[in-house]
Amino acid sequence: MNDEALTRAAATAFADIDPLPGGVLDAARDALRHRLPGAVLAEPGDPSVLPCGVRGGDGQRVAFSGGGASVELSVRGAELTGRVRPVPASPVTLRRATGPSARQAADDAGRFAFCDLPPGPASIVFAGPDGATVATSWFRV
Amino acid sequence: MDLLEQADPGDLVRRARRDDEDAWNALVTRYSELLWAVARSCRLGDADCADVVQITWLRLIERLDTLHTPEHVGGWLCTTARRESLRLAAARGLPPIQDVPAAAASPHDIVAARESVCAVATALRRLGRPCRNLLRVLALTSRYSEVAAALGMPTGSVGPSRARCLAALRRELAG
Incomplete structure (x- = not known):
């Protein structure tokens, strides 16, 4: 052969x-x-700390920035909490690679939380300060 | 579809930028098996391999419009899949790849392989992991730049490693 x-x-x-x-x-x-054509990508400051979907630990935190805005996220088990700055004018959307998206208005400090999330890739989408759509890079829940 | 399967990967990326679903599906068909092999080379299980392939394609989607050299999309995908695989392997507590000895096939595996697959499969199971990974990736792409990106090795060492691993496979087949 x-x-x-x-x-x-x-x-x-x-x-x-x-x-x-x-x-x-x-x-x-x-x-x-x-x-999302035309959306601005918000990238993690340090890609090595992107949440990796390992459940049951102390959770992981990561910060994204892009389009004049920043997002801090904390993934702990099936719960995702975060804060967008500056506070977005419209609700924050949680995209899932599989399954439906969810929307939630951030509070006066730009904070939001999504619970009971099934595992898998996720991304946060929101309106940036100049009105452009900003989407975080995909991370694992 | 046959024409798309032979199309230049850079053209497929440019067409996918215009939401051409057939072009996107052609990219997926061409590279998904290679990305699965990259994840497997990092010793991930089925669910994690599936996760790596999915998130690698999502990463390409988020950068589809800004990819500087669409012609090199294969290498970009391999590099991304390897980075995701290594991160996930570290999160799972798997030891660094170079510390893992070649997996010894159990007698049951060998019998099952002989009966259900073929002599080549049995010989591949006996090979050390680096050679098995290299031959698997080489079976899926002939571009040495993509092989190098998939396995995190210098492009210049792909040819010599290929020759060495094929010789090792021949020895296993003869033995």
Whole structure:
């Protein structure tokens, strides 16, 4: 067997041993509907501390900034609390990669909380100070 | 769809920017298996591998309009998936990759593999993890830059490593 044939045989074997589950492809195709053209991306100050979805610990905190606004988030188990500054003029939206979004008006200090969240990727969307839509980078709950 | 499968990845990105669903699906079809292999190379379980693939595609969506070199989207996806995998592996308390010895196949695994898969599968199970990961990724992309990004190795070492791992696989097949 030459190198190419051996590589092809290995490909077949890997596909047999550890196939890509169909649901993974469905979720990947579905990602396109989360596109927000024109939205400003709020990025984490330190990507290494992005919440990672490990439940039962002390939780993780992360700060995002972009579009003249900042968001501080705390993920603890199935609860997400946060604060947007400056205080947004319209409700904050919690997007989920799978499942429905949720909306909630922030209080006078820009604080909000979402509870009983199923695990999975999430993102916060809100109106920035100049009216532009701002979306945080995806993080895990 | 056949034409899309052969399309340049940069063109697919540019079309996806215009909300072309077929182009997006073609990207997903082309790279998802590779991203799964990247996550698996970091020893993640099924649920975490699925999570890494999903969040990698979401990261591409959030940067679709600002990606500087759409032609290199494959390498970008691999790098992103590897970074996400390593973060998740660390959060799970898995040891650093280089500290993990090659997994020894159990007699049950070997018998099951011989019976249900084929000799190549059995030989792959006997290989050390680095070679198994490399051969898996090479089976999914012929671009050495993507292989390097997927496994966090220098591009220049992909060719020599490929030759070494294929030789090791041949030895296992002969033995």
